[in-house]
Amino acid sequence: EPEVTQTPSHQVTQMGQEVILRCVPISNHLYFYWYRQILGQKVEFLVSFYNNEISEKSEIFDDQFSVERPDGSNFTLKIRSTKLEDSAMYFCASSEAGLGDASGRNEQFFGPGTRLTVL
């Protein structure tokens, strides 16, 4: 069964450093998402991406964050200058269709996550 994969599984970085989290969505999916979960807290939406542009972003997704689909398979989340409060699990997700698109299935499939630790 196809699945979303994420690398690395765990990333440790120093405050102020740049990190890139990588995701390989399911191959025929067109919509991509990043969420994060701080330890013990709720899963929070960060950003959605379709047709090579951001569809929606949350207040968390400030200028320090960016997303990119550099090729036909990868979807990345970059944090330019990490802060201590960026420590969290970051989940990538993808869906065949968006919630506004009735042409396909719109349930989101999540990857296993990358645990980011900022020291």
Next chain:
Amino acid sequence: DAKTTQPTSMDCAEGRAANLPCNHSTISGNEYVYWYRQIHSQGPQYIIHGLKNNETNEMASLIITEDRKSSTLILPHATLRDTAVYYCIVRVFYNQGGKLIFGQGTELSVKP
């Protein structure tokens, strides 16, 4: 999006049906009910969704009341692997961004 209310935690005996309730009294006509679950430290997993009719798939059944103000997710024969946090999410179908808004969910413990 409509707000949902779920019990914080529930227990269920292995092999028995787990019935997880969700209240969404402010749901509007174009909002769907989605259920996801998160097994400890893993990514959320889609279970099922519906608008007003009851739905069933290989994982679970979703029962939505006639007034759509509440729903119940049913795991017919719970196993230890079903221990997880279950999220009820009410979502407008037509939304460009497609974001899911997770609440605190119900922590289901399946016990031997």
